[in-house]
Amino acid sequence: MLDLLILLICTGILASGVLAVCLKDLMAAMISAGLTSLFAAVSYVLLAAPDVAMAEAAIGSGLATFIFLYAIRRTSGGVSTMETGEE
């Protein structure tokens, strides 16, 4: 049961990681990257490492995501440069 759950979470990590790379919308990619960290934090809890999970949840899916948010807003406002064709 636990093995199955961990496998499911790992699939979630992979899927959201691939989505974070592939998505054109930067905002959605940012959320997806945060989701990767969140899934990783859940997997740490399942693997009996709550100390690491706390740091991962707070920094990986909390602070880092919002630093990306601020960076996106400062650069292009969430529009991918590939779509607009600018630099």
Next chain:
Amino acid sequence: MIRRGFIILALVLFGLVFARLIGAYQEQSVLRPLAEHYVTQGPRELGAANVITGILITYRGFDTLGEVAVLFMVAAGLGLLLRRDGDGPSVSANTPLRPASELVVTGTEVLLPLIFVFGAYVIMHGHLSAGGGFQGGAIVASAVLLLLVTQPLTRLRLDLLSITESFAGVLFVCIGLLGLILAGGFLDSRFLPQGQLGAFFSAGAIPIISILLGIKVGAELSVIIDRFRR
């Protein structure tokens, strides 16, 4: 074409490295000698019920100091790169501010104290349950982040935070030196009485170091977030 070839070559090499790593992996059924020493002797030597915090703060205290130093340099570098040009928050410079909805504001008011208290709890009970200075500091900083996101006009007292953070760092090193003088080595936490295993006042200087670490990490991460916001 050549570039594509290089990319494929790099991918294949990475694949080889990882394939070897995965192929050679076998699940260990017993702890390595050092890990076994930490797990069996750690609680007895340090008096910390949570072995992980004991390892992080005492056995690997120097590594933790290094991590904090890296964080400090990140904050300093960001301060240099993202210097505030004008005065006041320039959040409203590009886009007009839309006021946060009632739901968000009320939710923040309810959640913010709870998150701060939880962060303080995680920092102070690092030697007893999961958590410790680093994690608790990150939780406190995420509370600050919530405040900054929902109320963008809030201004942090950056000077105060910097001073707090520097003092915590200096005290951290001072306690490390105390360990060098009074106990076995740098950042040795055993110069204070161990107390009873599992009691709040126990584990020597681990709670004090943990609190200093929490203050330092919390203040530093808050400053980093504030540098990015604008």
